[in-house]
Structures are given as structure tokens and as C-alpha cells.
Amino acid sequence: MKEFLMLIREEANYGELSAEEMQACIEKHYHWVEELKKKGQYKEAQPLDAGGAYIKGRKKIVSDGPFLEGKECVSGYYILLATSLEEAVEIAKGNPDLDWDRTVEVREIMPMDEQ
Amino acid sequence: MEDTGQLLAHFFREHSGRMIASLARVFGIAQLDNILDAVQDTFETAVSHWRYHGMPADPPAWLLRVARNKLVNTIKRSARQVPLKDVHMAQVSTADGDPFFSIGDGTATDSQVQLLVACCHPALGERDRILITLHILCGFGVPELANALRMNNEAVKKALQRSKAALLRRNIQLDPQAAKRATRQSATVCTILYLMFNEGYKATRDEKGINTDLCYEAMRLAKLLCPIAPPSAEVNALLALMFFNAARFPARLMVYGDWIPLAEQDRTLWDRQLLAEGFHYLECAKQSDFAGKYYLEALIASLHCTAKYFEETDWGIILSLYRLLEDLEPSTLIQLNRLVAESYACGPFAVIAELEAITPDERPGTAFLLQMVKAHVYERIGSSEQANNAYSAALPLAQNPLDIKFIRKRMRAL
Numbered sequence: 021m022k023e024f025l026m027l028i029r030e031e032a033n034y035g036e037l038s039a040e041e042m043q044a045c046i047e048k049h050y051h052w053v054e055e056l057k058k059k060g061q062y063k064e065a066q067p068l069d070a071g072g073a074y075i076k077g078r079k080k081i082v083s084d085g086p087f088l089e090g091k092e093c094v095s096g097y098y099i100l101l102a103t104s105l106e107e108a109v110e111i112a113k114g115n116p117d118l119d120w121d122r123t124v125e126v127r128e129i130m131p132m133d134e135q
Numbered sequence: 136m137e138d139t140g141q142l143l144a145h146f147f148r149e150h151s152g153r154m155i156a157s158l159a160r161v162f163g164i165a166q167l168d169n170i171l172d173a174v175q176d177t178f179e180t181a182v183s184h185w186r187y188h189g190m191p192a193d194p195p196a197w198l199l200r201v202a203r204n205k206l207v208n209t210i211k212r213s214a215r216q217v218p219l220k221d222v223h224m225a226q227v228s229t230a231d232g233d234p235f236f237s238i239g240d241g242t243a244t245d246s247q248v249q250l251l252v253a254c255c256h257p258a259l260g261e262r263d264r265i266l267i268t269l270h271i272l273c274g275f276g277v278p279e280l281a282n283a284l285r286m287n288n289e290a291v292k293k294a295l296q297r298s299k300a301a302l303l304r305r306n307i308q309l310d311p312q313a314a315k316r317a318t319r320q321s322a323t324v325c326t327i328l329y330l331m332f333n334e335g336y337k338a339t340r341d342e343k344g345i346n347t348d349l350c351y352e353a354m355r356l357a358k359l360l361c362p363i364a365p366p367s368a369e370v371n372a373l374l375a376l377m378f379f380n381a382a383r384f385p386a387r388l389m390v391y392g393d394w395i396p397l398a399e400q401d402r403t404l405w406d407r408q409l410l411a412e413g414f415h416y417l418e419c420a421k422q423s424d425f426a427g428k429y430y431l432e433a434l435i436a437s438l439h440c441t442a443k444y445f446e447e448t449d450w451g452i453i454l455s456l457y458r459l460l461e462d463l464e465p466s467t468l469i470q471l472n473r474l475v476a477e478s479y480a481c482g483p484f485a486v487i488a489e490l491e492a493i494t495p496d497e498r499p500g501t502a503f504l505l506q507m508v509k510a511h512v513y514e515r516i517g518s519s520e521q522a523n524n525a526y527s528a529a530l531p532l533a534q535n536p537l538d539i540k541f542i543r544k545r546m547r548a549l
Contacts, residue, residue, distance in 0.1 A: 040348075043142060043146055045182055050186075065188075067183040
């Protein structure tokens, strides 16, 4: 089984989701994650705060990230378990974030002890 | 709840009102803007966290704790120089022995009722009152309100600002004494909830025909008044009326979205449970001798609901109830309803002279309804030409795509 990092990109503010929409968003995710757990495809997941900083180059220039309104940023990540990138992509296609037109990126985590 | 991960339907919406009411009681209504922001912010935080981590063990407590903390932080940040009495008051608490979190359902409901009464205060226009009530007590956001009441976002925002300013000016106190006083104003609340329900039920804006959300929110809020209000005949009667109407939603629309007139509805589709609840509230309302407008309307609805077939409807009694209603509150709308009942009780020819003499009042939709009733009556006596004329006159007055669809269908059938 290989591990895949799935990044969720979305606008830093959630737009103007209503109470009902937010509830729908949570419920869809909850059920999706439960499904992944049942199938043994879920390892962990964390949300990321919209605030943050970039530190760049030798001069170590610190700047606020592009975590501003209207800009897409990484809002959270999942570690998925799958046998291949193709399978991981299929899993990622089920992510309800896509229903809100967010972007999902899937990358294989390279194992340390490659033989 | 944590086991299944299921939130009750409309959990956020309902808790939005509860949280705002609880926070306003502790921190004061003067903090309304900050409270609204904190609650909105809390939901957004919940979306981030619950999406990844699943639901916390006790979602309501989690929400209230997060919202309280956010609010305290905002107040601290924005008003360091202001005496922090209120903030301290809300902070003398640890997670367990916290008076804030021991708020029972009763207290939360009390606060919500007071807030509801404040939102329905007659100082505001009717539409403004519906908007602010849905916003504060039901968690409706701006786009949702704009959609439900067919306004643009800017107009909604302005209306909300106006209403919030009015709320703040009155500087209401949310405390148990005030809760008692508030119940005396349940009549003004009933008016707004009745309008809210009708907004969802009749003035139906979209393809779906009925905005059940508005109807169910109006019902939920009316229920809040029940345990607190001294057994108010008006509240019970209003609830009975709402439940009878809601029970008929499924039969009123076909799956593909067509109006089904009462005479053609499949009565087996009526929701038995909602009907039963309607009869329960009607029974409660009967305990008092006060026969108000909602009571009469609920009685009429109950008569429709007890007839197994359209032909079984007791039009004689319905007619007399509409007459009482007309005496109580004369309007073209009630007159038209009475004439429909009369046309079934005494035959369609009996009402034509009166129908033709009507000049509709200003209320929206009345002119449209007049043409529809005329068309219906002429259709029944076989005057296709007059029926066709009335339908043609109704077409440009129709507000709803379903109405237009319905009229075209009837015209083709003539």
C-alpha cells in the first residue's frame, strides 16, 4: 500500500455559505471519510488555518502567503492509502470538495526505504 | 449523535438562533453585530474542523464554546478601554461549572423567544421583520434571503442593517422578566410567522413551487412560543393552520412540478403525521373561547383535511366560516375564498354577479386571484369563452412559472 498526499485548494474565505450549505458540506465530508475508513483508504487528515507566511531564499524574506480573499490556497490535506496513483485519483474524485468547485491535488509520498 | 455522525436536519440553522440568543443574553444585545460575526465565524471553523476530524462529541456545546471564545476575543480586542464587566461576567467560568453552558433548553428558548419578539417588533416594516427574523433566528444568509424573498443582495443587506440598528436602539434586555412581558406580544409574532409561512406557501417563487424551508422555519419558530406563552389560542390556532397546510404539500405538487388543484389532489399523499399534529394544536386552540382569524382559517383547513374526497367537502360550513372571517377582517382575498366556497355550496351561477362586481384591493396577487376564480367558475358553468378571457387576463399577472404553466394547461383543455 502506498501513501498519497491529497491537498485541497480553495479560496481562503468560504464565500458566503449559508448555515444549510455549511451543514451539507460537513455531512458530505463526514460520510465520505467514513467510507474511506471502511475501505482502509484513509490514514489521516488535517485542516490548515488560512493565516500563514512564506519565508523565501537566503535572505529569509518573510511575507504573508497568498492566503487572502479571492486567492486559492491549501486549506487542508489528507493522507490516503492506495495501490497506485490511478487508484488514488479515483478516490480523490469522490472528495465532496469538488462539488464546491474546489481543486484537489494528489501526490504520491515517496517512501524512505526504497529498495 | 457522535456515533452516527448525523446532525439533525437544519442543525446549523436552528443552532444559529439558539447561539445568538444565548450570547445576546449574556453579553447584551448591544453586541449583536459582534455576536452575529462570532456565530458565522464559528460555523466556518466547524466546517474546517468537522470536515476533517468528524463531529465533536457534543456539537451544540462545541459550537457555543467556540462562539463564546471568539466573541470574548473580539470584545477584548475592540474595546479595551470599555469596562470589561460583561466580559468578566461571561468568563467567570470553567468548562464544567460554567453557568453559561448549563443553560437549559428552557433558558435558550426563553432568550430565543425574546429575540423573536424583538425582531417582529411593529416598528419595522413587515418585510424587514421577516428578513431580520430569518437572519437572526434561522441563520439565513444574505443570498439565501435574497432568493427566498426575491430581492437583490444589496437590498437585503440594507434591510438587515436598518433592522439591526432599530433593534439596538430599543436596547432590549434579555432576562426572565422580559421573557414574561414578551409573551404578551405573541400576536405581533404570529402575524410575521403567518406572513413568513405564506411567503413560502403561496407566493412561491421558483420552479419548485413551494419554498418549504420558509414554511418549516415559520412552524419551528411558532412552536417556540408554545411552552412559554400563556396557552395562547392564537399561537395554537396558527400552528394548526400551518400543519394542515404543510400536510398537503406533497399532494399539491406533482413530481415534475405542476400545481394540482384541491379537487384533483390525491388525498392519500397528505402527510398523516402532520395532519395529526395539526389536529392536536386545533384541539389546544379550542380550549379557549377566542375565535380569531387563525382559528377560523385552521377550522376551514381541518374541514378540507377530513373530507376523504373533494365531493365530500362540507362547503356549507366552510362558507359560514369564511363569512365570519370576512366580518373579522374584510379583504378581497377572503371574499374570493368565500365566493369559491359559495360556488360549491350554492352552485356557480349564484356567485357570478358578485364576482363581476369586484374591484380588487391593493394587496399583491389579488387581481390575479380574481381572474383565476372567475375562470374557474366560468369553466364550471361551461362558458369557455369567458373562462378563456379570464385566463388570458390572469396570464400577465402571474408571478410564478408554475402558475403560467397551470393556466396554459387549463386554456388548452377548454
